[in-house]
Amino acid sequence: MAADYVPRRATELVSDALSDTRVVIVNGARQVGKSTLAERVLHGVPRRQSRFLDDPQTRLAAENDPVGFLDFDALTLIDEVQRVPELWLAIKNSVDRDPRPGRFILTGSARLLALQSLPDALSSRSETIELWPLSQGEIDGEPDGFVDAVFGADAVLSTAASRLHRSDYLARIARGGYPTAVQRDTPRRRGRFFSSYLNDIMVRDIKQVADIERAADMRRLITLLAARCAGMINMAKLASELTITEPTVRRYIQILETIFLIQLIPAWSSGATKRATRAPKLMFVDSGLASYLQAPRTNEQSGGLMENFVMGELARQLTWSETVAALYHYHDRDGHEIDAILEDNSGRVVGIEVKSAQSVRSEDLLGLRYLKQKLGSRMHAGYVLYCGADSLSFGDGLGCLPISTLWTTGVESTSQGRSIRHVP
Template sequence: MIRRTIIKQLHSRLEAVPVVALLGSRQVGKTTLAKQLQLGKHCHYLDLERPSDLAKLSDPELYLSGFENQLVILDEIQRIPELFPVLRSLVDERRQKGERCCHFLILGSASPELLQQSSETLAGRISYLELTPLNLLELPQQDDASATHWFRGGYPDSYLSVDDATAMQWCDDFILSYTERYLPQMGINSTPIQLRRLCSMLAHQQGATLNISQLANSLGISAKTIRHYLDLLEGLFLIRRLPAWSRNAGKRLVKAPKLYLRDTGLLHSLAGLSDLESLLGHPLCGHSWEGYCIEQILQKLPKGTGASHYRTQAGAEIDLMLEARDGSRTAIEIKRTLSPKLTRAFRESIETVKADRGFYIIPEGERYPMADNVEAISLSDYLELL
């Protein structure tokens, strides 16, 4: 599938910045996208998980200095963060010669926060882009595209599987690779069984307000350790913590963030669901749809837009609050129904947070008004608005 938006952004950054970091979880398609780039100059690719490529960097400055006027692609950069000072030195040397275009494209499975050395060493020389799993708008317009995407998730190998069973097997293998190999490499000392239990517990808390103490007690580890694990999982693009709206609204507000697994294919695999029919009859269905819609929307938000959830101690809530740079606010309620009912609690919440407009996100159907400033709209149509 051609990911036109991210390719356009990547080309723009490569023309303007010495180092570009394309980040995203494993198996999301970073390597495939990087190898398909057509830049008008030679590209040299190194996989830092391949021993033969790693051996070439025994003297990284000597080796990398031999690729002037070429783009060097370094895959899985988090494996050797000591490369960052070398990249800084080479970039500065080439800048002095008048070379302004990109010299290095680095691919990584960890967020900038986990790659702190790059943020510090390459400050002013690096630009970050996140490659997410496939978004609904990137898919061919087919009748069942939305339902298939919701159930299988957006990882290309899962979404493009021949059937749901194969997709869930891929997701299960993906989770296994993280719990048995990748997370321990990132410094987590728990056993694979304990990590799998943690992931399963997070799946069953999809869309719930985060309760650190409950997770810690259930797993028999400290709250501090749970926070560290969650930070790591978020930094690896696997979970999302949606913060609580925190303005002074004269109400007693829930202050805890909401927790979501970012990819619904992984969520459904952890919940033991085999196909769409089993999901539709499962208690997780509503929370899964909510998380799916929120992730699709957040992937397409204009830069600088703030996102949060709103909930009072009395139970009034807004699933997703968006605040644009100009201060305008949008309140979003997500319902898996074609005929949502405008509730008094939602209208009062809109007034409390001073939202300019509200939307009910529904699976499909035509857009229509529900009140003066509230509309029902399908997910795909709302994404087009963004």
């Protein structure tokens, strides 16, 4: 194992799934560390084998004899499984004949069950775990417990003063979370990584998912989307700027979601807010890649990157938090908007506004106050996350927190239940 390996929170998720599930699928973007994570899990297993389908000889063997390729009675890792669709039904047949848990770990750089080339054969036999680029807590060795903390707290959270300033957050945004980019010390070296990454996506990943008529249009679309980071998607406007049809834009965006380059955050609405719009909000899975595509950028774009950064940290935490919740945004036809909304399974709501300034003004809470008025006790809390140092309460379940609270706040179990832990 590499000496500079960063422990991933998904490791425990994969190990737990193998204990009771026949097939565990580790899905995620290229270069997020899926293969490294899977091998880390296999390291403690007495009998195992690994098959890497990026190797031409291995791929040829899988294509010619998928049944023989799987002939092993212990845990098998198959890396980049989307490269050989013929394996899918063979894996189904294998685990149906031998239904013991922990038979296969499959990794892929695309949302496997969304690919038309793969039959929907493992839906009741598998568990899928999405691996994101590194979180700030994984990079810094911090708890990454904000989601559990905000839903577990009975009052507005408070934390020690943050040492980070706006420039520190922008540096973290530009670094991103791809392990290779994190390890590179200079913006120039990271830029070389991001350039190569985009080329690989165009040459390999997109072609694996679908045939596109004009690759140049896809590349231009990626750049346009980066300029609209954390904004709502207007398909017709994008089509007009690219001089292509709206159905083509929708198809291309679906492809970019399938390969984990972007994620669309759905709009939130309830019976209490009937004038809400339905347009999704765009989030780049990695803030570093979006930052690279924007350079040079405007102050407005820096604000969008900050919002994208916060949503990305929330999305990562939702894959491992004990609280089962979903991420949305809110915008209505009367001009009320909230950057991020977390809603748990019981219907409790936490609203989050993101500000790139180092101070908070009263108007920054207007959206949160509006939602509190509409939802009443159903709104558990509302926060402005900003680049300043202090945490403050504004009453009525509303407050402001440093953005770093996202990863420096933890939740610990005690004999009386769960308690909030803040890391200075």
